[in-house]
Amino acid sequence: MHPEPSAHQPSLFARLARRISLVLGIGAALLVSAAWYYADTAADKAYDRLLVGAALQMAESLAVEDGKLSVRLPASAFELLGLADRDRIFYRVIDTNGRTLTGYDDLQDPSPPEGNSDAMRVEEGTYKGEDVRITRATRVLADPAVTGRAYVIVAQTNEARSALTRELTLRATILVIVMSLLAFAGAMLAIRYALQPVEHLGTAVRRRDPHDLTPVSVNVPRELDPFVGSINHFMGRLGERVDLLQRFIADAAHQIRTPLTALTAQIDLLGSGKMSKADRQHFDRVKERTGELSRLTNQLLSHAMVIHRADSVQLEPISLVDVARRAWRAAVPITVDPDIVVSFEAPEDRPFVLGDAVSLREAIVNVIDNALRHGARHRLEVRVSAGETQALVEVEDDGPGIPPEGWEKAMQRFSTSKSHEGSSGLGFAIAQEVAKAHGGSLSFRPRNERGFVVVLTLPLYC
Amino acid sequence: MRILLVEDTHDVGEAIAKRFEATGHAVDWETNGRSAAEIIDFTEYALIILDVMLPGMDGFEILKSIRKSGNAVPVLILTARSEIDDRVSALDLGADDYLVKPFDFRELEARARVLMRRHSGGEATNLIKCGDIAVDRATRSVHVGQREIQLKRRELTLLEVLVARPGRVFSKDELLDQLFGFEEAANANAIELYVGRLRKKLEGAKAHIVTVRGLGYQLVSGDAS
Numbered sequence: 001m002h003p004e005p006s007a008h009q010p011s012l013f014a015r016l017a018r019r020i021s022l023v024l025g026i027g028a029a030l031l032v033s034a035a036w037y038y039a040d041t042a043a044d045k046a047y048d049r050l051l052v053g054a055a056l057q058m059a060e061s062l063a064v065e066d067g068k069l070s071v072r073l074p075a076s077a078f079e080l081l082g083l084a085d086r087d088r089i090f091y092r093v094i095d096t097n098g099r100t101l102t103g104y105d106d107l108q109d110p111s112p113p114e115g116n117s118d119a120m121r122v123e124e125g126t127y128k129g130e131d132v133r134i135t136r137a138t139r140v141l142a143d144p145a146v147t148g149r150a151y152v153i154v155a156q157t158n159e160a161r162s163a164l165t166r167e168l169t170l171r172a173t174i175l176v177i178v179m180s181l182l183a184f185a186g187a188m189l190a191i192r193y194a195l196q197p198v199e200h201l202g203t204a205v206r207r208r209d210p211h212d213l214t215p216v217s218v219n220v221p222r223e224l225d226p227f228v229g230s231i232n233h234f235m236g237r238l239g240e241r242v243d244l245l246q247r248f249i250a251d252a253a254h255q256i257r258t259p260l261t262a263l264t265a266q267i268d269l270l271g272s273g274k275m276s277k278a279d280r281q282h283f284d285r286v287k288e289r290t291g292e293l294s295r296l297t298n299q300l301l302s303h304a305m306v307i308h309r310a311d312s313v314q315l316e317p318i319s320l321v322d323v324a325r326r327a328w329r330a331a332v333p334i335t336v337d338p339d340i341v342v343s344f345e346a347p348e349d350r351p352f353v354l355g356d357a358v359s360l361r362e363a364i365v366n367v368i369d370n371a372l373r374h375g376a377r378h379r380l381e382v383r384v385s386a387g388e389t390q391a392l393v394e395v396e397d398d399g400p401g402i403p404p405e406g407w408e409k410a411m412q413r414f415s416t417s418k419s420h421e422g423s424s425g426l427g428f429a430i431a432q433e434v435a436k437a438h439g440g441s442l443s444f445r446p447r448n449e450r451g452f453v454v455v456l457t458l459p460l461y462c
Numbered sequence: 463m464r465i466l467l468v469e470d471t472h473d474v475g476e477a478i479a480k481r482f483e484a485t486g487h488a489v490d491w492e493t494n495g496r497s498a499a500e501i502i503d504f505t506e507y508a509l510i511i512l513d514v515m516l517p518g519m520d521g522f523e524i525l526k527s528i529r530k531s532g533n534a535v536p537v538l539i540l541t542a543r544s545e546i547d548d549r550v551s552a553l554d555l556g557a558d559d560y561l562v563k564p565f566d567f568r569e570l571e572a573r574a575r576v577l578m579r580r581h582s583g584g585e586a587t588n589l590i591k592c593g594d595i596a597v598d599r600a601t602r603s604v605h606v607g608q609r610e611i612q613l614k615r616r617e618l619t620l621l622e623v624l625v626a627r628p629g630r631v632f633s634k635d636e637l638l639d640q641l642f643g644f645e646e647a648a649n650a651n652a653i654e655l656y657v658g659r660l661r662k663k664l665e666g667a668k669a670h671i672v673t674v675r676g677l678g679y680q681l682v683s684g685d686a687s
Contacts, residue, residue: 334573
């Protein structure tokens, strides 16, 4: 009887794994975003320098020849910008009068920075539908012919810097992922290691002898101490209960049996004396009732005993033949009716079963006792046999047997066809209880011309 | 014969003692375990009937000390204990038989008789066989092939007589003497009764009891036919 928990709680391992992977996931996402941001800034800085450099070179190359501003764009400036080989470059040179001297005259002039209008700034912009970075270099001319400020505006598309950003981000991402996986694996190992004591404790409790109710002594981390404490407390209480029950049954056995024996003893003494016919009749009834009481007492105690032993006694391999033979000898009184043929038959190969000899003997004794009291007229046979997987104890008698419709009832406690006759009482109930505790069963075979058979089936031990 | 009864419940001890005294036995009745153990050391008994729960020294302890000293006296244990936690049974400790209280007094007397006879008989392990019938005189068990059958005292005596000399014809008078001795008054009908019962119990055996008209009975192994 193991009640399944209605909703199974996820394991500690799964819980921790989920939480840790969540934290690691968020951390990784933040790191990747940061990596992308820094990569973008770095790429911009690197390429902006080139852009600024080129613009300055171009501005430097402006000269006044024959009173006119002339432009001779230096090759080195284009080489510098050519480092970003896939990007296109746009430029525009504006003379002191604000006219476009050369280049694309629709290239917009970036707004001059506030304050110092000569400072170099690189800005985002669009040109011909493409995102570009734009800068402007200023050349102050102080020639008598041409005076004022000339500007060189240079723009460059973003391909190279985007590529650089992508590459840097990608590498950083790979690093972050590898680190996250390592962290995750490490955390899982650590959790598993940390949870091991729980597993050990579980195994230790599971592997215990069922009747060992001494405190659990497993070395556990401090965190598990309350848990172990509760187990031990519970075991202690259970142990007390078991002891109490055991003592109670033992006491009851002794306390009831002793006066009952004294009673039968006194009745026996009375029986040898002379008495009138009417007295003799009463006496016989007292004797009969005392016999019934004795039998019922024995059965009740035996029932309590087998139930108790089923929970508390470790099963061990035993020879079913030996147990059954002892039961047979104990159950058949020497004073049995001499006209009944009583026999015991056992196979050469002695079948072994995993069982508790005391309980099994009790079960077989009760079945034989029932057969003697309610069945056997001339014959009672006890047979032990073994099949492939099962061992059988059969008790056959030539009495009327129990009709199939009464089988179920016969197994119940205190069932009886006629309540005033000595009931089968607990006999079959005890036998069935024991059979169940041994993984076997108690069954009947329909009465045939030979007799009625009660079969105790037990799994074979091999 | 002399019997030691160790029982602390007065009512029970009285009834047992009376019953055995009525059949001509001498009964020493002790109520204390320790004093009983001392008596056993220097007195020879034909049977000891031992209660388990005793003041002074419990029945199992007494039994252990009897067997430890090499005394083979038959011991019959009376127990009121449940076997709820008995790891060893009385039989494992060397008791010859045991009865759980409350018991039938006729059963106690019958078992006591079996034990005393077995002991005084002092038979060695002698297994007598005739055909598929085997009689073990030490354990007083009878096997027909694989089957062990239970015989009453006189049936067993009768079978022992017949099985010892297979083929020989025993007259009813001879058997009467063997079964009942000279004191007991029994007539020839009793022999017919026991032979009838024995035949029924030996059913299925190849060996069988043959009636030789006017002469008596013989056991035939059945192997020859």
